[in-house]
């Protein structure tokens with residue numbers, strides 16, 4: 001992509017200084033095709049390092065012990081639990097066996113008190129919430145059909161905190177995040193803590209699986225789209241999981257063929273060795289609560305996009321290239337510019353950029369903007385938003401590359417490029433193998449869902465890295481409620497493998 005294409009053609013109204021500054025910024029934020037290729041190669045390299053050692057790497061590459069994908073024929077009812085913030089969600093998922101399912105859910109508030117209370121107290125609250133859900137929704141094990149044949153309800157648990165997993169139903173909490181700090185949890189098995197609370201409170205539920213939301217997203221999508229290879233989150237944060245050939249997981253011996261790996265890709269290139277980090281990103285990183293961690297996440301995800309944009313706007317203001325050099329108290333505040341403002345501005349196709357003016361007035365207390373000011377604000381949003389989408393596509397492409405070169409997609413005739421100058425494997429008519437099912441990428445998150453052009457920009461970058469067939473072969477799709485449906489499917493997979501191995 002040529003960054004100058006975003007600059008106005010006849011920018012007669014722009015001053016020389018505006019043109020110079022904006023050209024510089026456009027160059028800084030532009031990720032060329034060559035750069036995308038270099039980043040993809042570096043990403044794949046980092047993935048392989050993470051798969052081959054227990055030492056902490058930039059990509060953690062955590063084995064999830066989820067060793068299969070649903071195909072949409074699974075049946076049965078499972079409970080799902082989702083804990084990741086102020087809400088605890090309890091769901092009953094009924095899988096109907098024909099790619100159809102029903103969900104039933106209730107949210108319970110986890111009070112500030114409970115977020116800091118002893119972990120036994122938190123788990124008692126969760127057990128009580130499940131009990132309440134079962135009674136109020138009249139759920140009995142009689143109506144529940146599941147392969148283990150027991151009369152216990154099986155439950156899958158999506159737990160969105162850093163966990164070191166040791167089995168599909170066991171994982172130790174590494175640390176609390178997001179305001180939680182319950183003593184007695186770190187270093188202990190989360191499944192065991194919950195199971196003890198369920199037993200203590202006479203709730204006849206068995207915790208069958210513990211999963212991460214990326215894996216949940218992939219599993220949920222698999223139920224309706226077979227051949228789902230990647231699960232990705234582009235929301236408050238970003239992360240991805242994919243199906244790996246277990247022979248590539250050098251840190252353990254496994255007897256299954258494939259396993260989902262949680263890459264924890266938000267931490268890619270922590271050392272800033274190859275990412276096109278700008279001074280605006282460095283400023284954001286320095287002022288963040290976790291400096292020098294999650295550098296990649298900070299260039300992509302909803303929590304940060306607005307702040308990068310704000311940093312650029314302030315730079316332009318300080319150089320008297322925007323708003324006649326005047327900021328506002330509001331715009332001077334950290335985090336005052338939100339990703340959803342960028343969505344409104346990027347969607348503003350009106351000649352005079354009215355909606356952009358309204359965002360500036362209403363949320364940023366900037367009442368006197370010229371047409372040129374508004375054009376510049378929109379251009380900055382486009383630059384920051386485009387870079388985010390292209391980097392998101394790069395990470396997705398890297399997971400697919402690893403699959404094509406060394407993993408479960410190898411030798412399958414996908415007409416995709418494995419390096420910048422390689423040829424796609426195509427037939428004599430120049431087509432890829434049409435009988436190949438598409439490779440589905442399951443995505444959850446407001447940034448992908450709501451940010452204008454995010455999806456189309458991702459596809460453009462996927463084509464640059466994986467070749468022209470990528471548009472037909474790779475299908476980006478929204479998978480809502482991965483944490484509910486995905487947890488239920490993980491519980492099913494876990495109980496099925498127990499049944500099989502008996």
Ligand code: ADP
Nearest residue numbers: 235236237302303339340343445446447450451
């Ligand atoms: P979570 O990741 O916490 O599950 P979401 O997927 O809804 O939640 O993502 C929330 C993030 O998405 C927030 O950081 C917010 O700034 C951003 N966001 C919400 N709405 C929009 C929008 N319309 N356009 C762009 N970003 C948005």
Ligand code: MG
Nearest residue numbers: 213235444445
């Ligand atoms: Mg979410």
